[in-house]
Amino acid sequence: ARIIVFLCVCEPCWIPTGLLRRQNSNADTVVQYKLEQPVIARFLRLIPLDWNPSGRIGLRLEIYGCRYTSSVASFDGSRSSLVYRLSVRASWTVMETISLKFKTLKNSGTLLHAEGLRDHSLTLVLEKGKLLLYHLQGVSSSSGGQLLVSLGSLLDDQHWHHVKLERLSTHLNLTVDKNTQQVQIPAELSHWHIHTKPILSNRNFHGCLENLLYSDINLIDLAKHSSPQVAVGNVTFSCAEPVSVAVTFTDSHSFLQLPGLTSWSTGLVSVTLQFRTWNKGGLLLTFGLPQQDGTVFLYLSQARLRLQITKAGRSSLDLSAGSGLNDGQWHYVELSFKHDHLSITVDKDEGATAHISISVPLTSDSQLFFGGKNTSIIIAQKCKNPFNTFQGCIRLLTLDDQTVDLIKVQQRLLGNYSHLQIDMCGIIDRCYPSHCEHGGICTQSWSTFHCNCSNSGYRGATCHSSIYEQSCEAYKHKGNMSGHYYIDVDGSGPIKPQLIYCNMTEDKTWMVIQHNNTELTRVQSSAERNQHFAYFDYSSEEEQLVAVISQSEHCEQELSYHCRKSRLSNTLEGAPFSWWVGGSGPGQIQTSWGGALTGTRQCACSLQDSCLDPSHYCNCDADYDQWTEDTGLLTHKETLPVRSLVLGDIHRPGSEAAYRVGPLRCHGDKNFWNAAFFDKETSYLHFPTFQGELNADISFLFKTTSSSGVFLENLGIRDFIRIELSSSTEVVFSFDVGNGPLDVRVKTNLPLNDSRWHRVRAERNVKEASLRVDNFPAATHEAPTDGLMHLQLNSQLFIGGTASRQKGFLGSKITPGVLPGCPGHCSSYGSLCQNEGRCEEKANGFSCDCGRSAYTGAFCHKEVSASFKSTTSITYILKEPFELSRNSSGLPSSIYSDITLRGENISLSFSTNQSPALLLYVSSFYREYLILLINKNGEDSQMAFFLGCLLLINDCFFLILENLNLTSDVEFNSIKSLVLGRVEEPDGLDAEMAELASLGFTGCLSGVHFNSISPLKAALLHPDSPVIVTGPLVQSSCGSSSPANTYAAETTHSLSGTGMDPGQPLVNTIRSDSALIGGVIAVVIFVTLSALAVMARFICSRKETYRNQEVKAAQPEDSNEFPFSGQPDSPSAPSENQKEYFI
Known part of the structure; x- marks a missing residue:
C-alpha cells in the first residue's frame, strides 16, 4: 500500500511533506526510506492512499522523541527588537552560552548582537542563507568587522534551525545544526549584553525565534512577563510566518502545466516567480504562439536568464538579463507583455531588466509549461527542444498578480503536473559541508559536486590522495636522484606537503x-x-x-x-x-x-x-x-x-x-619498509577497526608467487571492505556502504605473482571508488547519487587473511604497523643500479655497490671526473715485480700475472684541445703495452678494441662506432700497471711514442674503466688503493652534464605547477625579478645550441658509420707518415675546438 506523511509542530496545523511511499508487502521485511530533508515535529500522521491488493493492510511503526517546550517570538524585519541587559555581577563567569532556533524566508538579516567591554561586540548575521559571525570594535556596520566564522547553508528554507554559541574563556564555539567550529575572541567579550534589534544591518531579521536562551535563562519568557532586564519593541509572541508553497523539479520528466487567463486577450500578460538552482542552464517556461506559428522559451544559460522567441523553427528574438543565477539563492523573475512591449526582469532593484518592442499575442487558450524537457514537442511537433532540463525549485508563482495555488495543483484541481515534489524545495547544498579536502574548491550542480584540486598538491575526486611521496626513501625506490622534492609525510592526512632536499647517497x-x-x-x-x-x-x-x-x-x-x-x-x-x-x-x-x-x-x-x-x-x-x-x-x-x-x-x-x-x-x-611475510593461507594479522566513514585510502606493496589471496578485509553488520588478488593478473577492491556490494577491478597484461614488488592504491570516498596497480590504468566506479555514504565497520581489520581465515594471502606485504621481514628487493629494484653497479640486499630496501663501477652515487650514476695538467700522472699498480714468482691464485689481482688475457674492456670519456695526446697507457712485465691516444688530426687511435666517438652538443649524442680487427698477436701477458696522463717510465715504447707519452695530457678524463678497475675513481675517492698520483689532480664536473654542487644548482618550481611530474626533482627554487631577461637568454641559448646540433649532425653524417680496418706492424718506410710525430698543437690554436668524447 501507499501512504502519505504529514507533520505538525502544534495541532491542528498539519503540513503534508510530499513524501509518498510504497511500504513493505509482507510481514517479514523492513522497508526504510531516507528523507530528502531532515524534519523536526511533534506529531506524525500517516494516511493510506490505497488498499492492499491482497485485501489486507497493516502498519508497524516505532517513534522515538522527547517532551518539548516552545517559546516563540516573531520579528517583522523593520522595527522589531529585543534587548537583554545583564545585571551587575560580582564575579566573572568563565562560561556563557546562547542558544536559539530560527526560521525565515529571507536570506539575510541580523539575528543577534552581543556587546562586550570597550566597544567590542559580536554580531551573528544571516547572509545569503549562511550564518556569519563578526567581531567588531568601534564600528557600526558588519562590513567593518572581522569575519570569524561562517556556518550553514540554505538556512532560509522556512525550517527551524538550531544555533548555539558557547564561550569558554576566550574560546567561542558556534554550532549550527550539529556543525561546530571554534574561534578565538578577545578578553573584552567576557561580558555580554544581548540584542536582537535593528542595528548593524539595513536588512534586519524577518522571521521567528524560538527558545532564545542565555545560560538557561529564557529571554522570550522574560519578555512575555515584562521583565525590566528586557526591552521589547514590536515583537509578537507567536510565529505567524506566512507559509510559502514551493515545488521541486527533479528531472526531465518534471513539468507543471497551467492554463492561460481570460484577461490575456487584452494584450496584458504578467508572469512572476522565484526560483533557485545550482545548474547553469535549464528551461524555466515555455508557451506557444499559435497565431504566429512560434514558441517562447524562458530559460537559463551560463547562469544568465534568457528569453528566446522562435517562429517557423528559426530564432527571431533573444534577450538576456542577470548573471550568477546558479548560486542556490532565490531569484525573482518577471516576464511582462504590455502593449506590444516585452520585458524580463531579474531580482528587481538588485538585478537587471531587458526589454524590446514586439507583439506577442496570447489568448486564454494558451498553455504555460514550466520545466520539462519535451514540453516544446507538446506545443509544436515541428521543433526539438535545444535546452537543458531545469532542476530546481519554484515558489511565489503568479499570473497577472494572482497567486497560483499549488496545493490545488497537487489535488489535480488546477492544471496538470508530473514528477514534481509539491510543498517542498528539495535543493541540497552538496558543498556544505564540503567534501573537498586539502583546500580543494567545491562547485556543484543539482545532482553532484566537483572538486577542483589545482595547486593543492592532492588528487582524486575529493582531493584526498597526495601526489607526492611520503619520504625521500620512497623517491629513491622510484629511481630518483638527489634533489628538492615535495614530501607529504602523512599522505592523505592534514599535514601539508613540504619542500625537502633529498640527498641520495650510496648507503643512506x-x-x-x-x-x-x-x-x-x-x-x-x-x-x-x-x-x-x-x-x-x-x-x-x-x-x-x-x-x-x-x-x-x-x-x-x-x-x-x-x-x-x-x-x-x-x-x-x-x-x-x-x-x-x-x-x-x-x-x-x-x-x-x-x-x-x-x-x-x-x-x-x-x-x-x-x-x-x-x-x-x-x-x-x-x-x-x-x-x-x-x-x-x-x-x-x-x-x-x-x-x-x-x-x-x-x-x-x-x-x-x-x-x-x-x-x-x-x-x-619506519613506515616504508614495514613488512610482513605470510607463509600459510591461514596466517593473518589483525588490527583495530579501520576508520574511514567518508574517505578512506589504502596503499601497500606486495610480492607473491601465489595466484590468489586476500590482502585485507574489515567487516561490519552489513558494510565491508576487502582488497584481494583474484587471479595472477587481477586485483579486486570490494566494499559495501549500504547500497549493495561493488567491485572495482584492475586487470594487468603482466603476471603479478612474479615475486616482484607491486604497488596497490585503493581509495573510496563519497563520490567514487578507485583502484591503481603499479602504473597500469586506474579503474573507477562512481558512487550512486544520493546513496548511502558512511562506511560503518565494527570487526577487526584483518591483514593477510579474512575474518573467516579462508583464502589468505601467501607472500609479502608492506603495511604500517608490522615488523620487518621480507627479503628480496633486488629482484624488483636491481635495475636501478647503473654502469655495472651491483644491487645489494638490505634489511630495509637495497643499495647499489659501485665498487666495480667507474661511477659513484646512489645508483652508480655519477661520473667521476678530473682535470689533468701536462705534469699530472696517475699510475695504478696491478702487480709488484716480486709477486710474479708467487702462486697467488687465491688473490683476485693475481689474474694479471698468472693468466694471459685475450680481451680487454676499456671505457672512458675525455675532453681536450690537445692533439696528439695519450689517453691511456697499460704496460706489462714482458714489455708489451697497450695505448689509447689521439693522433695528429684529432682522430681516435687504431687499436684492437671496440671504440666509440661521442660528440656532446646540448645533451644530444652522435655515436660513431669502429670495429678493428687485429692480425698480430692479440694476447696481452702479465699486466704491470695502468697510467693516465704523463708516463714517467715508458718501458718498451719506441722513441716517438715515448716522446708523446712524456708530454702528458691536458684536459678532462671521466669514467675511466679498465676491465674491473677504475683508476681515476681509486685516485680521487680511495687513496688507500695501489695508486700513485704525481702532479696536480683536481676533481671536476667537466666530464658530466650535471653540476658538481647539487645545492647550488638544484632549484624548485612552485607548488602551483600543473605540468610537473611529482617524481622528478624540482627546479627553479631561486626566485628572481629577472625572469623575463632569463627567458630571453634561454631562448637565445636554445636557438644557438640547436644550430650547433644541426651542424654537428651534418658533420657526423659525412663519416662512415662502420669501418673495418686491419692493423699491421709499422714498416720503416712508413715512418714519415706516422701521425704522432712532431710537437702537439697548442691548446689555444684557433683551429681547434674543445670537444667531449666517450670511448
Whole structure:
C-alpha cells in the first residue's frame, strides 16, 4: 500500500511533506526510506492512499522523541527588537552560552548582537542563507568587522534551525545544526549584553525565534512577563510566518502545466516567480504562439536568464538579463507583455531588466509549461527542444498578480503536473559541508559536486590522495636522484606537503631540512650585554618537523661552538654559561653539547678523553686564550630540532665565539619498509577497526608467487571492505556502504605473482571508488547519487587473511604497523643500479655497490671526473715485480700475472684541445703495452678494441662506432700497471711514442674503466688503493652534464605547477625579478645550441658509420707518415675546438 506523511509542530496545523511511499508487502521485511530533508515535529500522521491488493493492510511503526517546550517570538524585519541587559555581577563567569532556533524566508538579516567591554561586540548575521559571525570594535556596520566564522547553508528554507554559541574563556564555539567550529575572541567579550534589534544591518531579521536562551535563562519568557532586564519593541509572541508553497523539479520528466487567463486577450500578460538552482542552464517556461506559428522559451544559460522567441523553427528574438543565477539563492523573475512591449526582469532593484518592442499575442487558450524537457514537442511537433532540463525549485508563482495555488495543483484541481515534489524545495547544498579536502574548491550542480584540486598538491575526486611521496626513501625506490622534492609525510592526512632536499647517497637516503642560519656565525665580545641569543626558523612548519622526526629511524644535527676565552658549562654544579633549546613545540633547555650524552652537560671530547683540560668536559671550558672548538652531532630525536641558542660567556675582554647549527638531517622511513611475510593461507594479522566513514585510502606493496589471496578485509553488520588478488593478473577492491556490494577491478597484461614488488592504491570516498596497480590504468566506479555514504565497520581489520581465515594471502606485504621481514628487493629494484653497479640486499630496501663501477652515487650514476695538467700522472699498480714468482691464485689481482688475457674492456670519456695526446697507457712485465691516444688530426687511435666517438652538443649524442680487427698477436701477458696522463717510465715504447707519452695530457678524463678497475675513481675517492698520483689532480664536473654542487644548482618550481611530474626533482627554487631577461637568454641559448646540433649532425653524417680496418706492424718506410710525430698543437690554436668524447 501507499501512504502519505504529514507533520505538525502544534495541532491542528498539519503540513503534508510530499513524501509518498510504497511500504513493505509482507510481514517479514523492513522497508526504510531516507528523507530528502531532515524534519523536526511533534506529531506524525500517516494516511493510506490505497488498499492492499491482497485485501489486507497493516502498519508497524516505532517513534522515538522527547517532551518539548516552545517559546516563540516573531520579528517583522523593520522595527522589531529585543534587548537583554545583564545585571551587575560580582564575579566573572568563565562560561556563557546562547542558544536559539530560527526560521525565515529571507536570506539575510541580523539575528543577534552581543556587546562586550570597550566597544567590542559580536554580531551573528544571516547572509545569503549562511550564518556569519563578526567581531567588531568601534564600528557600526558588519562590513567593518572581522569575519570569524561562517556556518550553514540554505538556512532560509522556512525550517527551524538550531544555533548555539558557547564561550569558554576566550574560546567561542558556534554550532549550527550539529556543525561546530571554534574561534578565538578577545578578553573584552567576557561580558555580554544581548540584542536582537535593528542595528548593524539595513536588512534586519524577518522571521521567528524560538527558545532564545542565555545560560538557561529564557529571554522570550522574560519578555512575555515584562521583565525590566528586557526591552521589547514590536515583537509578537507567536510565529505567524506566512507559509510559502514551493515545488521541486527533479528531472526531465518534471513539468507543471497551467492554463492561460481570460484577461490575456487584452494584450496584458504578467508572469512572476522565484526560483533557485545550482545548474547553469535549464528551461524555466515555455508557451506557444499559435497565431504566429512560434514558441517562447524562458530559460537559463551560463547562469544568465534568457528569453528566446522562435517562429517557423528559426530564432527571431533573444534577450538576456542577470548573471550568477546558479548560486542556490532565490531569484525573482518577471516576464511582462504590455502593449506590444516585452520585458524580463531579474531580482528587481538588485538585478537587471531587458526589454524590446514586439507583439506577442496570447489568448486564454494558451498553455504555460514550466520545466520539462519535451514540453516544446507538446506545443509544436515541428521543433526539438535545444535546452537543458531545469532542476530546481519554484515558489511565489503568479499570473497577472494572482497567486497560483499549488496545493490545488497537487489535488489535480488546477492544471496538470508530473514528477514534481509539491510543498517542498528539495535543493541540497552538496558543498556544505564540503567534501573537498586539502583546500580543494567545491562547485556543484543539482545532482553532484566537483572538486577542483589545482595547486593543492592532492588528487582524486575529493582531493584526498597526495601526489607526492611520503619520504625521500620512497623517491629513491622510484629511481630518483638527489634533489628538492615535495614530501607529504602523512599522505592523505592534514599535514601539508613540504619542500625537502633529498640527498641520495650510496648507503643512506637523507632528508635535509634547512633553517635561516646554517653558516658559521661569529659573536663579538661586548661589555654591554651578557648574553647572545640566536633563533632558528626552519623551512618546515612545526607539525611537519614533528612528523618527519617521528617517522625517521635516525635524525641528527651538527652543533659547533668555536671559542676563545668563552666557556660553555664552567662546572657541573654551577649554572651553565650557555645552553640551547630543542625539541618539539617550544622545546626544552639542553645543556649537553654535540656528540655527548643527553643531560650530561658535557661535550664530545669528554667521551673521547681528548679535552684540552682533563679537569673539564669541554674544550672551551679550558678558557684558553686561543681558538678551539667543541663540535659534534646531536642525535637524540626528542631534543631535535635546535630552536635557539644562548651564549653567555662573551662579555669579558678578549672573549670571542662563533657557532654553527647545521640543517636537520634524517634518514630511514619506519613506515616504508614495514613488512610482513605470510607463509600459510591461514596466517593473518589483525588490527583495530579501520576508520574511514567518508574517505578512506589504502596503499601497500606486495610480492607473491601465489595466484590468489586476500590482502585485507574489515567487516561490519552489513558494510565491508576487502582488497584481494583474484587471479595472477587481477586485483579486486570490494566494499559495501549500504547500497549493495561493488567491485572495482584492475586487470594487468603482466603476471603479478612474479615475486616482484607491486604497488596497490585503493581509495573510496563519497563520490567514487578507485583502484591503481603499479602504473597500469586506474579503474573507477562512481558512487550512486544520493546513496548511502558512511562506511560503518565494527570487526577487526584483518591483514593477510579474512575474518573467516579462508583464502589468505601467501607472500609479502608492506603495511604500517608490522615488523620487518621480507627479503628480496633486488629482484624488483636491481635495475636501478647503473654502469655495472651491483644491487645489494638490505634489511630495509637495497643499495647499489659501485665498487666495480667507474661511477659513484646512489645508483652508480655519477661520473667521476678530473682535470689533468701536462705534469699530472696517475699510475695504478696491478702487480709488484716480486709477486710474479708467487702462486697467488687465491688473490683476485693475481689474474694479471698468472693468466694471459685475450680481451680487454676499456671505457672512458675525455675532453681536450690537445692533439696528439695519450689517453691511456697499460704496460706489462714482458714489455708489451697497450695505448689509447689521439693522433695528429684529432682522430681516435687504431687499436684492437671496440671504440666509440661521442660528440656532446646540448645533451644530444652522435655515436660513431669502429670495429678493428687485429692480425698480430692479440694476447696481452702479465699486466704491470695502468697510467693516465704523463708516463714517467715508458718501458718498451719506441722513441716517438715515448716522446708523446712524456708530454702528458691536458684536459678532462671521466669514467675511466679498465676491465674491473677504475683508476681515476681509486685516485680521487680511495687513496688507500695501489695508486700513485704525481702532479696536480683536481676533481671536476667537466666530464658530466650535471653540476658538481647539487645545492647550488638544484632549484624548485612552485607548488602551483600543473605540468610537473611529482617524481622528478624540482627546479627553479631561486626566485628572481629577472625572469623575463632569463627567458630571453634561454631562448637565445636554445636557438644557438640547436644550430650547433644541426651542424654537428651534418658533420657526423659525412663519416662512415662502420669501418673495418686491419692493423699491421709499422714498416720503416712508413715512418714519415706516422701521425704522432712532431710537437702537439697548442691548446689555444684557433683551429681547434674543445670537444667531449666517450670511448
